[in-house]
Amino acid sequence: MADLIGVDDLGRDGIQHLLELAAMLEARGVAGAPPALAGVVVGLIFAAPSVRTRSSFQSAALRLSAQVLDVAGDHGLPYAAEALSDVLRSVDLLCDLLVVRHPWSPEAAARSGLARIPIVNAGLMCGEHPTQTLADLYTLQQAFGSLDGLRLGLVAEEAGRREVTSLRHAARFFPEMELIMYGLAEEPGGEPELPARPVGALPDEAAQLSAVYVTPSTTRSVHWSQDVAGALRAAVQRNPELVLLHPLPRGAELPADLDGHVRSAYFRQARNGLWVREAVLGSLLGRL
Numbered sequence: 475m476a477d478l479i480g481v482d483d484l485g486r487d488g489i490q491h492l493l494e495l496a497a498m499l500e501a502r503g504v505a506g507a508p509p510a511l512a513g514v515v516v517g518l519i520f521a522a523p524s525v526r527t528r529s530s531f532q533s534a535a536l537r538l539s540a541q542v543l544d545v546a547g548d549h550g551l552p553y554a555a556e557a558l559s560d561v562l563r564s565v566d567l568l569c570d571l572l573v574v575r576h577p578w579s580p581e582a583a584a585r586s587g588l589a590r591i592p593i594v595n596a597g598l599m600c601g602e603h604p605t606q607t608l609a610d611l612y613t614l615q616q617a618f619g620s621l622d623g624l625r626l627g628l629v630a631e632e633a634g635r636r637e638v639t640s641l642r643h644a645a646r647f648f649p650e651m652e653l654i655m656y657g658l659a660e661e662p663g664g665e666p667e668l669p670a671r672p673v674g675a676l677p678d679e680a681a682q683l684s685a686v687y688v689t690p691s692t693t694r695s696v697h698w699s700q701d702v703a704g705a706l707r708a709a710v711q712r713n714p715e716l717v718l719l720h721p722l723p724r725g726a727e728l729p730a731d732l733d734g735h736v737r738s739a740y741f742r743q744a745r746n747g748l749w750v751r752e753a754v755l756g757s758l759l760g761r762l
Contacts, residue, residue: 477593478754480602481640486647493612495753495762496746504537507752510761511540517569519545519561520596521576526722526744527596527605531573534751538761543569566590571759574599592758597636606721607640608750613743614685617717622650627686629657629673629705629727631698635689637721654683657702673701677708685717685739690725699726710735719743 477483484492499507516535520528535542545565558576566572575596597603615621630638633655645653657673671679676686686709691699703726710716710732720728720740732738756762 476758477595478604478758479593479595480600481604481607481643481647484604489608489611489644489647492608492750492753492757493615495757496608496612496749499752499762500746500749507537507539508762509539510756511535511538511759514540514570514759514761515543515568516540516755517543517545517565517572519558519565519572519574519576521558522598524575524596526747527575527603530744530747531594531596531605531751531755534748534755537748538752538756540755545572571755594754594758601634601636602640602643603636603721604640605747605751605754606637607644608754609743609747610637610641610687610719610721611644612746612750613719613739614717616742616746617737617739618684621648624651624684625654625682626651627654627656627676627679627683629676629686629688629702630655630692631657631689631695632692633658633670635692637687637689641687654679656705657698673698673705676705677712680709680713680716683709683713683716685719687719688728689721690723691727694725696726702727703729706732710737 502508518528518532532542543565545561562572569591571592571594573594573596575598577598595602595604597606611621614624614626618624628638628641642653645651655670656676658670686706688702688706706718706728710718715737717737717739718732718735720743722740722744728740753762
């Protein structure tokens, strides 16, 4: 695996390998992180805001003893200030791997001969967020011991959200895990095989679900978010064992009173980003 742009770069075996590696790294703990990336420079290019993804990649690199070069700086790399291809030509000799959040096609790198070091998509490329999906799957595996037989309700206002796209691609490699879409403002185009149900159906079907993955409103719709919040409250009452996931940051769709639900897992999901990103960096560079 030269790059990690989308989940399809991994396949089932690649995903399982990274989840196993993440479990090993978590078992060692923060203090026991191996110095696997000593002598490595990891470059960060973020052209869009990020808190959890950026900081967890930076922490993952540092804890594995790599150095970090923040190419974009504190204010990020403006979309139009300089072509990303020009930036890559300037910094690829300064780094051993680049973590990039930019709405940029990876095919452009191949055509321009720029992909001379591994590139990791930290969100936006190809409308995917593969390391978020690794954290999602790792959290589900922790909660249930396996992905086999899970029924995951996926609540999204639009089917094209990057977390949704990556998770749907990953699900193709795990046919034993069923995804059920809820809450779409529009029917998902091009993928009619995935059923879409109104968010109001969620409470009645909660008993048949293992977990619910909620995503923020794409349009900042107050009405949609309130509907989701009400459905979630009712769903956990119907099924107290229902695991709740969310990529964060949240909006009104995930009310704070659900933080006390015994199976709310979204903060653990965010923390798990460290382990899976350590695994990605070490694996791509052949050090783990």
